Amino acid sequence: MIREGSFGPAEAVILLAISNIARFFLPYPRSLAEIGGPAAWLTLPGGLLIVLAGVYVMSVILNKYPGKTIIEIIEEVFGPVLGTVFNLVTFSFFLAVGALFTREFAEAMIITALPETPISVITVAFLAMGLAGAYLGIEALARASRLSYLYVLGGIVLLLLAMIPQCNLDNLFPLLGRGPLQVLGNGSLSTAGVTEIILAGVLVQAMGGAGNFLSIGFRAMLLAYGIALALMVTLVMTIHYQSLAEFTLPFYQLAKLIYLGRFFQRVEAVFVIIWSVVGALKIALTLYGATVSLTRLLKLPDYRPLLWPLGLVMFIVSLLPPDMPASVRLDLVFLRPFALVPNYLIPLLVLAVYWLRGRGRRAGS
Amino acid sequence: MPVVRILILSLLTLMVVFTAGGCWGSRETDEVAYILSIGLDRGEKERFLVTISIANPQNIAGAGAGGGSSGGSAGEGGLGSSVIMSVESSAIIPSLNLFDTSVDRKLSLLHTKAYIISEELAREGLHDLLLPLIRYRELRGTALVLISKGSAREFIDKNKPLLELSPTKQFELMRQLTGTHGLYAVTLFHNFYNDLKSFAVDGTIPLVAIRQGGQGSAGQVAGDSGGHVLGYYEAGEVPITGGNPAQIIGNAVFRGDRMVGVIGGEEVRYLLMLQGKFREGKMTVADPLAAGTMVGLLVKQARNPKIRTEIDPEGNVAIDVDIYLEPEIIGIMSGINYETEENKALLEEAVSLEIQRGCQELIRRTQEEFRSDIVGFGRKVRYHFWTLPAWEEFRWLEHYPEAEVNVTVHSKIRRTGLQLKTMPHKGGG
Amino acid sequence: MFNLKQLLQIISYQENLDTEGFILKETKDDQQKAGKKDQGQAAADSKQRSGAGQQQAGADAQKDDGKVEQQAGKDGQNQVSGGEDEGAADQNKRSRSRRSFRKPVPSSGTSAHRAAEDGEVSASLEENRESIRQLYGLPGNKDVIIRDFTINTVPPVRCFAVFIDGLTDKVVQDLLFQALMAFAGQAAPASGEKLVDLVKDSLMPGNQVSVTASFREFLDGVNYGGTALFLEGCGKVLLVETKGWEHRTVDRPQSEQTINGPQEAFTETLRTNTSLIRKLLKSEQLTTELLTVGCRVRTYVAVMYLRDLANPDLVAEVKRRIEGVKVDYLADSGVLEQFIEDHPYSLNPTTLATERPDRVASKIMEGKVAILVDGSPFVLVVPSTMYEQLHTGEEIYRRWQFGTYVRYLRALSFLASFLLPGLYLSLVLFHHEMLPTELLLAIAGNRERVPFPSIMEVLMMEFALEFIREAGLRVPGVMGTTIGIVGALILGQAAVQANIVSPILVILVSVTGLASFAIPYYSLAFTTRIYRFIYIALGATLGFFGISIGLFIQVLLTSNLKSFGVPYLVPTGPRTSAGADVVTRLPIFFHESRPDYVNPQDATRAPKVSRTWLKRDRGERR
Known part of the structure; x- marks a missing residue:
């Protein structure tokens, strides 16, 4: 129906992984430090387990309907009315993520690099990048992410290596942070919401069908959570958890601390490049996800005509929160729990309905 | 011709972006004045007296300036490599705007390498002073924080590093130099901030001062332990004549955000050894075989100290510290042959005892006098707690003065310098 | 009088029929006027010309054929003299219809x-x-x-x-x-x-x-x-x-010089060029297909490939595109390139033009297709990837360590050639904290005396460099080499002394220039030259954020490119098996397979063990 192009598993893994770690460049690690204290990093393995389970569920569903994406499956399983409602939830999830990301990345740029530039300019720039990416299609996006990931990962690794002299293992203790319940329960739920499994479900046909989905999903999630784990451990070891919970952009704070001799210091501006590229990729992806899911919902032949209006909507929504703390709070209070719905709840419901029907059919026959 | 139209359109937008871009926060280097160091004193009318030292790039770049004044000395009429100004203000960052009424460029903290705070302010607490700074984007987390014994303004005013063309190089080098003697423990802005927030450790900040006129009270502090004078000084007391009058030695000790005391250079060495951050330094110990003479040693820390902590059910903490040192003989005044097996052991014993005594004394002072855990034992005690609430409830910093700390020093002379044996000399009998 | 009239006619408004979309019929009046005006002049003109022509042709004929037989000369004479009046008439006719030369009135x-x-x-x-x-x-x-x-x-x-x-x-x-x-x-x-x-x-x-x-x-x-x-x-x-x-004899390459490897270059003669390739690939499978392009003047275009290696679909596609080109005249392979490339609006070239037969031969051996155009010393190779365009072929001739080193150096220079001035501007305008204090103060101190904003400074130096580049190409022979050095040195030095630019910038711009010269493919170097100005604009307006906008868009656009169906950034763009020769050039015995993105008929280049003597030696020793 829609010409999406296609890309290999290598690109798919990178694309999903980068899309997942984008959040760690934003105020998100701060909230983890709030949840976990010195055990902020421990929230990730738990989240990873949930995510892997989610990927598995999604792959089971996709394998039952080969050749279809999650949007069509939902519609088929729940019927036109309920299915459309659920798909609208997915769509609005993409839109919300895209808009909030646009806002937060724009705010981050203002804080870190361009304190005197008006936010609209930066938002427009981000959206222009997102529109360009979404317009050129998922194939170009996947390739671009595959090309840039070496630099993104290289930058992160460089940062972590540069922080080694300032790391202090003692900062990881007390090991369980604010208590096992808080860390493993709340924390895991929070980190589980970081990913967009549903995005993978929408892109599944471009990634080469449901057959590869499980291995791609697992590899992407392992990679993303591995990077995030390394990042969080370094953050906690370098910056005391109390101060960590204070900083708006912990990653930036980390980059600020780089001191390798008299010449090489304060290179955080280099990381501005890395994370604005990651941000643009993420925004382009969510915009693409939103557009394609709407296109599939409306059964249109091409997604591109929808790009511009949806980009505009995203732009407007992104400017709605009155201030930076409000947008961060929105992300934390509204989007994190909301993320669980399309990513976990709906797939589980699909599976349940499918199962019930199967039983019904078996009982009937 | 749609192509041509697109080209022209994009060129036009580019031009618009170009021209409009001028006001989007781009700043030419010659529109900004870089503050190299900031001094904070207690003001007379307002809360603070803020002193800044601004770089004068023309002079630093040289470029055949030929403007009469050379290097760092702000003497004869022309500008030196930096300009120093002060203003009284109730807050630090807003005071930059006050300065702007007289400086024609935007003041920037981007290259501020040192924050110098007067002792007077530090004793009142640094919390409300540092908090607004850390939020400010331009702050360098890797800037040095220094406590000035006298007024910070005086320090900035009189501090004239003679060898450096660039005034900030001094602070950068300070950071490295502590590795070669350990007479002060460098504290970076973000380190101190972290310590301030931590429940496990208290901070220290290096002490700077301007040497006052005469030789003053030099040597008084060192008097009691028989001669090894090196480093019991605090800043401003080292009897140097000539050169730059600014000195940095010793550290100010904090409890929470308040300065509660001062430790001298020698004590800072013990502190660094306990923390495992001591790299090397030259020391003297009393000759164990010939009273009244000294043995010069270059002491290196072999590896990180081992710190074992125990908590009994009542909450009493016992801490055992093992410090591993590798001294290297650099001078034996008495001419006794310390290279031999048994003499070497004797000397090692003497070194260990001496340093052990110093460490114990330092810990005693921190427990009794300062009641603050500047070594950071709390970081290790924290291992005994599983969760944060339990740890915070324990209130380590209140327990610290009652903790039992045992320091054991293990020293091993690995090398004896260029000589393997000392032959007796003929003079004197 | 007459001149004035002509002048008036030139400056007065005349409808431009070509662009205004409709064709006016010539009125009788017009015709007469034109005829009258031109006649006298044209007649004189043609007489003179044909006279000269007669002499010339006669002499030629004499020289050529006189030796062989007398009659021929006579015949030539005859022929020419017979042509005299006709020629004049022809001239007349043409000049009479000069004003309407674009009008589609078939004579x-x-x-x-x-x-x-x-x-x-x-x-x-x-x-x-x-x-x-x-x-x-x-x-x-x-x-x-x-x-x-x-x-x-x-x-x-x-x-x-x-x-x-x-x-x-x-x-x-x-x-x-x-x-x-x-x-x-x-x-x-x-x-x-x-x-x-x-x-x-x-x-x-x-x-x-x-x-x-x-x-x-x-x-x-x-x-x-x-x-x-x-x-x-x-x-x-x-x-x-x-x-x-x-024709020109086979010469050394002019634009792709190497130290190691063959030193021959293509010439303007199609047959010489095909023979140069065939000389290197002595195989009966090497096929040369001749096509013609051009409706008015036919130009031969040769398509060369290995019959048992090149993907038949690729060959068919190449031929389809070439045959589909409808022009009246094909001037050069560069023109053909523009007609057959996939993305005419992209800055990056998607075909590889080279003047080195050895390179073409090695590409044909990979299963690619070479396109030779008669009269052009540059041969197109398709499909082409960006990595390939950053190779010179020389890396293979050298030992792999050197080849790899040079490749990485070149990758660096590729990035530097378009990023450096933009990065400098964003550092100096936005991110002062990133520079070490001493360096920043040095830059600032040098800039104190410069009255221009940094962006003007950079643009001035960049354009000066571009002028030098262009002038160095156009300046006649002997001066060409000197003008580069002299221009750069004197210009830089003088500009600094006049306080127009700061000395650091001179270094920066010249390093950028050098970096762009280090890119082996001229078209790609051109690409970076243009991208450079985009990055200057972005860096000066939004700092590093601008740079990253540029990078993101550039990566997207570039990874979207295709060259004859093959993605332009292929071993990394879409990840495929990279092979032993992309950026890192592995030892030669690891070059076991051809790049799989061309889908050659036979993907293996060498067996797993290409140094069979190693094995035998070991066996004998045992």
Whole structure:
């Protein structure tokens, strides 16, 4: 129906992984430090387990309907009315993520690099990048992410290596942070919401069908959570958890601390490049996800005509929160729990309905 | 011709972006004045007296300036490599705007390498002073924080590093130099901030001062332990004549955000050894075989100290510290042959005892006098707690003065310098 | 008076019929006016010209054929003198219709030409002569020589040869005429057909002789340096290959110099170029297909590939695109490139043009297709990837350590060539904290005396560099090399002393220039030259954020490119098996497979063990 192009598993893994770690460049690690204290990093393995389970569920569903994406499956399983409602939830999830990301990345740029530039300019720039990416299609996006990931990962690794002299293992203790319940329960739920499994479900046909989905999903999630784990451990070891919970952009704070001799210091501006590229990729992806899911919902032949209006909507929504703390709070209070719905709840419901029907059919026959 | 139209359109937008871009926060280097160091004193009318030292790039770049004044000395009429100004203000960052009424460029903290705070302010607490700074984007987390014994303004005013063309190089080098003697423990802005927030450790900040006129009270502090004078000084007391009058030695000790005391250079060495951050330094110990003479040693820390902590059910903490040192003989005044097996052991014993005594004394002072855990034992005690609430409830910093700390020093002379044996000399009998 | 009138006419408004989309019929008045005005001048003009032409052609004819036989000279004379008045008339006609030269009014001459072109050769010599006269516009066209003679058979056969002066090899032609006129001495059959066969089989010594009845083929043959032989009473024409025009000899490469490896470069002659490639790939599988492009003037385009290696689909696609090009004239392979490339609006070139036969050979060995255009010393290789465009071929000739080192150096210079000035601007304008304090103060101190904003400074220096680059190319010979050095040195030095730019910037701009010269493919270097200005604009407006916008968009656009169906950034763009030769150049014995993105018919280049002697040695030792 829609010409999406296609890309290999290598690109798919990178694309999903980068899309997942984008959040760690934003105020998100701060909230983890709030949840976990010195055990902020421990929230990730738990989240990873949930995510892997989610990927598995999604792959089971996709394998039952080969050749279809999650949007069509939902519609088929729940019927036109309920299915459309659920798909609208997915769509609005993409839109919300895209808009909030646009806002937060724009705010981050203002804080870190361009304190005197008006936010609209930066938002427009981000959206222009997102529109360009979404317009050129998922194939170009996947390739671009595959090309840039070496630099993104290289930058992160460089940062972590540069922080080694300032790391202090003692900062990881007390090991369980604010208590096992808080860390493993709340924390895991929070980190589980970081990913967009549903995005993978929408892109599944471009990634080469449901057959590869499980291995791609697992590899992407392992990679993303591995990077995030390394990042969080370094953050906690370098910056005391109390101060960590204070900083708006912990990653930036980390980059600020780089001191390798008299010449090489304060290179955080280099990381501005890395994370604005990651941000643009993420925004382009969510915009693409939103557009394609709407296109599939409306059964249109091409997604591109929808790009511009949806980009505009995203732009407007992104400017709605009155201030930076409000947008961060929105992300934390509204989007994190909301993320669980399309990513976990709906797939589980699909599976349940499918199962019930199967039983019904078996009982009937 | 749609192509041509697109080209022209994009060129036009580019031009618009170009021209409009001028006001989007781009700043030419010659529109900004870089503050190299900031001094904070207690003001007379307002809360603070803020002193800044601004770089004068023309002079630093040289470029055949030929403007009469050379290097760092702000003497004869022309500008030196930096300009120093002060203003009284109730807050630090807003005071930059006050300065702007007289400086024609935007003041920037981007290259501020040192924050110098007067002792007077530090004793009142640094919390409300540092908090607004850390939020400010331009702050360098890797800037040095220094406590000035006298007024910070005086320090900035009189501090004239003679060898450096660039005034900030001094602070950068300070950071490295502590590795070669350990007479002060460098504290970076973000380190101190972290310590301030931590429940496990208290901070220290290096002490700077301007040497006052005469030789003053030099040597008084060192008097009691028989001669090894090196480093019991605090800043401003080292009897140097000539050169730059600014000195940095010793550290100010904090409890929470308040300065509660001062430790001298020698004590800072013990502190660094306990923390495992001591790299090397030259020391003297009393000759164990010939009273009244000294043995010069270059002491290196072999590896990180081992710190074992125990908590009994009542909450009493016992801490055992093992410090591993590798001294290297650099001078034996008495001419006794310390290279031999048994003499070497004797000397090692003497070194260990001496340093052990110093460490114990330092810990005693921190427990009794300062009641603050500047070594950071709390970081290790924290291992005994599983969760944060339990740890915070324990209130380590209140327990610290009652903790039992045992320091054991293990020293091993690995090398004896260029000589393997000392032959007796003929003079004197 | 007359001049004034002309001037007035020039400056007064005239409707431009070409661009305004409609064609006005010429009024009678117009025609008259134009005719009257031009007539006098044109007549004088044409007289003079044709006179000169006559002398020239006569002399030429004399020189050429005089030696062989007297008659030829006479004939030439005849022919030329006969042409005199006709030529003048022709000139007149043309100049009269000068004003309406774009108007699609088909002259009677063209349609006759068409008819003659499509026609068949007749049995009568005179009819053929008339047709040729029409086809070549004789006798006005002085290049074409018609040489009448008789073949020395037993009843002598009258015939004439047609060739173009300057395109043929005189030695071969002498041999030809000698054989026919002097040594023939056989009985001639009465029938025309048999005559042709006799001449072809036993009288004619040429190495490539073909027989045709079509004037089109005759024209193609003669236009390409052949000699055509028309025989009395025979409806066929014999085409003998006698190519031999002036051409440049095989020289060293001009734009792709290397230290190691072959030092030959292509020339402007198609056949030389194909032979240069075939010289390197002595294989019966190497196929050269000749296509023609151009409606008005035909240019030969050769497509070369290995029959058992190149993907047939790729070859078919290449041929389809070339055959689909409709132009009146194909000037160079660069023009063909623009006609057949996938993305004409992209800055990046998606074909590889090279002047080194060894490179083309190695690409053909990878299963790619080479496109040679007659008259162009640059050969196109498709499909092409960006990584390939950053190779020189020389890395393979060197040991792998050196090759790899050079590749990484080049990758760095590729990035530097478009990013450096933009990065500098964003550092100096936005991110002061990133520079070490001393360096920043040095930059700031130097800038204190410069009255321009940094962006102006950078642009001034960049444009100065671009001027030097362009001028260095155009300045005549000897001065060319010096102007680069002198210009750069003096300009930089003087600009600094005049406080127009800061010294750091001079270094920066020259390093950028050097970096862009280090890119081996000229077109790609051009790409980076243009991208550089975009990054300058972005860096100056939004700092590093701007740079990252540029990078993101550039990566997206570039990874979206395709070259003949192959993604432009292929081993990384879409991840495929990279092979041993992308950026890191592995030791030569690891080059086991061809790049799989071209889908060659045989992907293995070498067996797993290419150094079989290693194994044998070990075995013997054991």
